[in-house]
Amino acid sequence: MFAKEEGGDKSDVHTTSSAQTVIGPTVKVEGSFQSDDNIAIDGHVVGTIKTSKDLTVGTDSKIEADVSAANMHISGEVKGNLHASGTITLTSSARVYGDVETSIISVETGAVIQGRCTTGAGADTPIEMDEEESETGKKK
């Protein structure tokens, strides 16, 4: 993520990708979190999360939110519905308590899903960023 510039610099210069939102383990985010960037979460989020790009949820993260993204890679805990227009990947440490709606899903051994799972045709509706409510909503 961080690249050190090449060349004979006078001082150490670091650059950070502009297209990335990072929610680290020492912050808590509450509210309607919308972004046009890739999002990486290792902290605590409460509310809703929407991005037109990709979402990565780290092992120790805790999310209490409906989540919409193009693609998701989940290793932590999510209490809420997931909607992806592309692929959702659940690793062995993923714990999802909510409905999952996606075009393609990949689930590792040990991942937990407690909710309805819809995949394939019909689940690949694009993420609409301007809407207030999540695309998925509570269906249970």
Added chain:
Amino acid sequence: MYFYFYDKFTQDKQYEVELTRIETRLIELGINGRVEKLSIFKNAKELIEDGIKKGAHTVVAVGDDSTFATVVSIVAAYDVSVGFIPLIQESRFAEVLGIPFGQEAANVLSQRLVQDVDLGRIQDHHFLGTLYASEPSQLELKCDGQYTISTTEDTTELRIMNCGDIIGEEMRLMPAADGRIDIVVSPVVEEGMLRKKKVRQNEKESIFPVKHVEISSGSESVTLSADGVENFTTPCEVDVVPSAMKLIVGRDRKLRTN
């Protein structure tokens, strides 16, 4: 008309020779102009604004990083270009803008390579680099009116970067013309018995690109420093002013546009 703003310290004898070289080179290049020198009896804002009212299209800071940051903040309200002639070898802003030391800077000025940049704004103060709060207590940041960030550790470093943390321990650059400022929250961890180490650029750091943020810190006020030249206290609001300034830069600049 070019307007050259000399900082107070440039009147020290040790800079006399270099200043003479610079002035000679400016005349050779045909870009000499009005010169005003800061002194204890003169106010920087009044001097620069007077120069602009008298027709300056380019204001050039002659001095160090603090001189440049001061000029940026004052000139932000006007439609004029900003240049820089560093009189110290280790100027961080000069390094980022690709401007060499002393009289060589005159050549960069004459080439007039101009780059539009955003500026961060806190109250009426504009900054190019970073707004910095060292180890504030519990912070709450309301971003773009949509969501709130709260810190979960007592010792946290907050930086709100426009084009980057230029004068900090480690220079770090962010896009300068993306229409956003980046909130960077880093925890501070204990190192050894008594010392604390600032954790930067690691997996514990958070980064939020935003356009507007309201900062509050409970009952205890936190001081924020804008590029090391002016301090503010919480609660406060910070936003970005897109394409707010035209900067004269060199070919070797490190300033990022995206």
